[in-house]
Amino acid sequence: MAVKIINENCKGCTLCVRACPFEAIDMVDKIAVINEKCTNCKQCIPACKFDAIIDEEAETEEVDLSVYKHVWVYAEQRGGAIMNVALELIGEGRRLAREIGADTKVYAVLIGDAGQTEPLCKDCFEYGADGAYVLEDPLLAKFTTDGYTKVFADLIKEKKPEIVLFGATHIGRDLAPRVAARLSTGLTADCTRLDIKTSSYIDYANKYTTQDTSDLDPASEDHGLKQTRPAFGGNLMATIITPYTRPQMATVRPGVMTRRERAPGATGETVKVQPHLQASDIRTQVMDIVKSTKEIVSLTDADIICSGGRGLGGPDGFNLIRTFAAKVGGVVGSSRAAVDAGWIDHSHQVGQTGTTVKPKIYFACGISGAIQHLAGMQTSDIIVAINKDPDAPIFEVADYGIVGDLFKVIPEIIAEWDKAGDLYEATIDRSAE
Amino acid sequence: MAFQIIVCAKQVPDTNEIRIDPVKKTLIREGVPSILNHDDANALEEALKIRDKYPDTKVTVVTMGPPQAKDMLIECLAMGADEAVLASDRALGGSDTWATSNALAAAIEKIGAFDLIFAGRQAIDGDTAQVGPQIAEKLGLPQVTYVTDFEISDDRKEITVKRALEDGYELIKLRTPCMLTAIKELNTPRYMSVGGIVDAAARDIPVWGAAELGVDTEKEVGLDASPTKVFRSFTPAPKGKGEMLEGDTEKEQADKLLIGLKTKHVI
Numbered sequence: 262m263a264v265k266i267i268n269e270n271c272k273g274c275t276l277c278v279r280a281c282p283f284e285a286i287d288m289v290d291k292i293a294v295i296n297e298k299c300t301n302c303k304q305c306i307p308a309c310k311f312d313a314i315i316d317e318e319a320e321t322e323e324v325d326l327s328v329y330k331h332v333w334v335y336a337e338q339r340g341g342a343i344m345n346v347a348l349e350l351i352g353e354g355r356r357l358a359r360e361i362g363a364d365t366k367v368y369a370v371l372i373g374d375a376g377q378t379e380p381l382c383k384d385c386f387e388y389g390a391d392g393a394y395v396l397e398d399p400l401l402a403k404f405t406t407d408g409y410t411k412v413f414a415d416l417i418k419e420k421k422p423e424i425v426l427f428g429a430t431h432i433g434r435d436l437a438p439r440v441a442a443r444l445s446t447g448l449t450a451d452c453t454r455l456d457i458k459t460s461s462y463i464d465y466a467n468k469y470t471t472q473d474t475s476d477l478d479p480a481s482e483d484h485g486l487k488q489t490r491p492a493f494g495g496n497l498m499a500t501i502i503t504p505y506t507r508p509q510m511a512t513v514r515p516g517v518m519t520r521r522e523r524a525p526g527a528t529g530e531t532v533k534v535q536p537h538l539q540a541s542d543i544r545t546q547v548m549d550i551v552k553s554t555k556e557i558v559s560l561t562d563a564d565i566i567c568s569g570g571r572g573l574g575g576p577d578g579f580n581l582i583r584t585f586a587a588k589v590g591g592v593v594g595s596s597r598a599a600v601d602a603g604w605i606d607h608s609h610q611v612g613q614t615g616t617t618v619k620p621k622i623y624f625a626c627g628i629s630g631a632i633q634h635l636a637g638m639q640t641s642d643i644i645v646a647i648n649k650d651p652d653a654p655i656f657e658v659a660d661y662g663i664v665g666d667l668f669k670v671i672p673e674i675i676a677e678w679d680k681a682g683d684l685y686e687a688t689i690d691r692s693a694e
Numbered sequence: 695m696a697f698q699i700i701v702c703a704k705q706v707p708d709t710n711e712i713r714i715d716p717v718k719k720t721l722i723r724e725g726v727p728s729i730l731n732h733d734d735a736n737a738l739e740e741a742l743k744i745r746d747k748y749p750d751t752k753v754t755v756v757t758m759g760p761p762q763a764k765d766m767l768i769e770c771l772a773m774g775a776d777e778a779v780l781a782s783d784r785a786l787g788g789s790d791t792w793a794t795s796n797a798l799a800a801a802i803e804k805i806g807a808f809d810l811i812f813a814g815r816q817a818i819d820g821d822t823a824q825v826g827p828q829i830a831e832k833l834g835l836p837q838v839t840y841v842t843d844f845e846i847s848d849d850r851k852e853i854t855v856k857r858a859l860e861d862g863y864e865l866i867k868l869r870t871p872c873m874l875t876a877i878k879e880l881n882t883p884r885y886m887s888v889g890g891i892v893d894a895a896a897r898d899i900p901v902w903g904a905a906e907l908g909v910d911t912e913k914e915v916g917l918d919a920s921p922t923k924v925f926r927s928f929t930p931a932p933k934g935k936g937e938m939l940e941g942d943t944e945k946e947q948a949d950k951l952l953i954g955l956k957t958k959h960v961i
């Protein structure tokens with residue numbers, strides 16, 4: 262449990278002496294010796310160029326994978342509310358835990374200010390967690406990389422989970438790599454699919470990918486986590502494993518996993534842990550957290566674009582598109598035809614002579630789909646086309662097409678937008694029956 | 695002593711043209727046109743802006759990659775970086791983020807004392823956003839990721855940054871030395887100057903292998919040392935023609951659309 266000098270490797274270079282913040286290393290006969298001021302902060306280990314300083318704990322902890330048990334989910338909360346992605350991951354974590362074995366559990370890990378997180382355990386249990394670790398301290402009131410990394414990594418070292426999942430949020434993607442590096446274990450970023458059993462993985466691969474799975478054994482006893490993620494903007498997929506170190510860690514893209522149906526009154530085991538943290542451990546100071554109302558973003562940055570074309574019939578038609586964009590959190594785009602007609606400013610134009618865009622969703626409303634327009638938007642993740650003419654070329658590139666009057670269809674989409682979650686869950690309930 | 699800034703950059707493929715080594719299941723980078731990763735250009739720009747204001751600042755760019763990553767370093771020098779270093783060795787190939795951060799942390803320590811490290815948040819090929827924080831962990835530095843706004847005190851000891859959140863931002867203060875990762879909202883990268891290109895092309899860029907870096911090729915860097923392994927890599931099933939949503943009413947069509955969007959996790 263301590264930093265140790267390997268005398269035969271020490272060259273007497275004194276780099277470690279300079280790196281030590283506590284004057285805890287002396288030179289005795291040209292060899293470094295650690296004195297009683299050592300706080301085990303480990304700053305000297307990376308400073309040594311000759312591998313002469315080791316962390317004894319890391320050295321003796323020759324990983325016995327079988328001692329690592331259970332699935333953990335970082336139950337990220339901001340201002341006392343659990344992030345949706347954490348609830349999704351509790352559901353996914355439960356599914357994975359049960360695939361590993363009947364006695365494998367899913368735990369939520371809650372970190373925050375004194376009294377702030379314990380009330381959130383109920384949410385975790387009702388969405389499927391078997392238990393929850395609660396780490397509370399006034400120093401953890403706001404997220405800081407230093408504070409959260411320390412208490413999370415300490416808990417992992419002590420309790421040894423097999424799998425730890427984080428939402429791939431701006432906070433999850435800051436915290437997880439730091440924790441994984443401290444534990445010298447693997448971390449897979451931004452996963453969109455997780456599997457334990459090889460048979461589940463084969464089913465997925467056969468259905469959604471082009472890969473040949475004939476060399477995989479569906480009866481394999483392998484219980485390692487298969488972590489699938491996109492790279493190169495989704496042009497390439499990779500499945501990553503962490504075979505020799507534990508825990509297996511992943512961040513998971515929000516909105517990809519399905520939340521379990523809430524089970525009101527469900528309970529679980531709450532484990533309170535007193536974190537060991539001092540103010541001096543935290544080297545950043547959060548001065549302010551500002552919630553901004555969505556700024557007007559440019560077309561190239563927009564996640565959702567609502568574009569209108571000649572089918573709008575005139576400049577007033579864009580009022581509907583503006584209402585639509587405001588509802589869905591999108592930005593207004595247009596075809597060249599609408600710009601040439603003077604219905605909207607050129608800055609909104611999407612296409613070869615306008616802006617090239619690649620949003621998550623592109624709504625083409627009353628746009629026929631001239632080649633020059635398609636060139637500027639056809640790599641959007643999802644294209645939705647709404648047009649009166651069933652033969653419009655826009656339908657050739659659309660993921661979803663609706664033939665109809667946009668002045669009737671769009672108001673219905675606006676009216677139903679907030680119910681999308683319920684509509685979707687209703688279809689799951691039906692398929693489960 | 696001069697104020698020392700290190701910028702971590704990566705050369706990334708510029709096209710959607712992707713090839714995969716059928717045996718190693720890793721990407722073949724040779725032969726694909728390459729550029730300086732976008733977020734890294736923002737990281738370099740911010741470092742150069744500090745030097746514009748405080749001329750005794752020195753900006754050193756470090757990268758890990760194949761020998762041709764030198765071209766990207768020349769680009770960085772032409773933008774105005776003072777020095778560039780390439781960590782390159784066959785033994786470094788196949789490194790995951792953990793192993794990559796070991797190599798880059800070793801390179802940074804070899805460069806010497808530093809006050810500030812800038813990196814791009816993530817590279818457009820891997821999209822992991824893990825290497826910056828993992829270098830910071832290896833070097834024992836405080837970090838701020840997703841930086842959109844940067845200010846430094848006149849004594850260059852205290853830094854105030856804005857860190858983007860999904861629904862706003864945090865205002866964070868910290869002291870040097872530290873690691874910051876940049877996103878495109880931070881600034882607009884400058885162009886290379888013509889004179890800069892000519893001068894940069896003539897520069898001698900040091901190349902450090904595993905031995906110079908002092909990293910263990912079995913335990914710290916490379917494919918075998920990496921805790922994560924590529925189990926399979928593949929391409930998703932091709933996109934077919936879309937689905938026409940029928941319905942007796944517009945409401946029915948709208949509902950079908952929203953269920954579809956929800957199923958595909960885009961809303």
